[in-house]
Amino acid sequence: MSDPLRRWREHADTAVLLDGFHALKHALRFGAEVPVAVTTDRRAALALAGELAGDVRGALEALLAEVPEPAYASLVPRPHPTGVAALAVRPSREANLRALALMPRTAPVVVLDNPRNLGNAGAVIRLAAGFGATGVVTTGTLDPWHPTVLRGGAGLHFATAVERLGVDELPAGPLFALDPEGEDIRATELPDDAVLAFGSERTGLSPELRARADHLLRLPMRPQVSSYNLATSVAMTLYHWSATGAASPA
Numbered sequence: 001m002s003d004p005l006r007r008w009r010e011h012a013d014t015a016v017l018l019d020g021f022h023a024l025k026h027a028l029r030f031g032a033e034v035p036v037a038v039t040t041d042r043r044a045a046l047a048l049a050g051e052l053a054g055d056v057r058g059a060l061e062a063l064l065a066e067v068p069e070p071a072y073a074s075l076v077p078r079p080h081p082t083g084v085a086a087l088a089v090r091p092s093r094e095a096n097l098r099a100l101a102l103m104p105r106t107a108p109v110v111v112l113d114n115p116r117n118l119g120n121a122g123a124v125i126r127l128a129a130g131f132g133a134t135g136v137v138t139t140g141t142l143d144p145w146h147p148t149v150l151r152g153g154a155g156l157h158f159a160t161a162v163e164r165l166g167v168d169e170l171p172a173g174p175l176f177a178l179d180p181e182g183e184d185i186r187a188t189e190l191p192d193d194a195v196l197a198f199g200s201e202r203t204g205l206s207p208e209l210r211a212r213a214d215h216l217l218r219l220p221m222r223p224q225v226s227s228y229n230l231a232t233s234v235a236m237t238l239y240h241w242s243a244t245g246a247a248s249p250a
């Protein structure tokens, strides 16, 4: 194997960081191209793979290069308890747009309308991956491939199409926007080609997105509670989709 630190430097400017064993495991499972992966303890990392990720153990064996602790620490913002880090090639915008446009769609697209919290965005990508959603689209300025979003997504950006688009560029399909003022979601069956939109943590749905929505839906919530957290709202809505006749993730 060529010098891993040199390979790291070659890819650092264009690739995205996979921070920790689990992020690397997920990325490999979902077909990410990983040009370099390092660990401070190859034996321990491969033992973990044997225990938790037999399906990608061979790939990890071929990829993981052991580096001294200080070298590893110089590559990551803060050392991960598993002592594993890797770089992955970010899927092209064209590939993501193709995946988002593919019809017939077998699972919804989640839209986060101008999200502000990087941790929420990561949690939503993890949810979308778990439910087999077609993709997660963000509007506004937040970069859904920001390192903090990647950390929250646990390497699952590679399991769904993650892209930033304008409200006027959203994928086709009936647009269901979630808002406490909408109709009760329990009376609605969400189709597989649904586009499910959620508002910003601070200000809710933008006027542009509201104007484009075909349906406004509310999640059951007791009076005097103003709203749920963004990621938990996505979780409830995807669960509702999965439980009301659409394809099941498992």
Ligand SMILES: C[S@@+](CC[C@H](N)C(=O)[O-])C[C@H]1O[C@@H](n2cnc3c(N)ncnc32)[C@H](O)[C@@H]1O
Pocket: 177, 178, 179, 180, 181, 197, 198, 199, 200, 201, 202, 203, 204, 205, 217, 218, 219, 220, 221, 226, 227, 228, 229, 230, 233
């Ligand atoms: C934290 S909330 C936004 C709160 C914001 N202060 C507002 O004025 O709407 C983030 C998003 O979660 C979704 N959400 C939260 N609670 C909901 C509920 N009870 N019904 C439907 N959607 C909800 C909405 O899409 C909302 O825009």
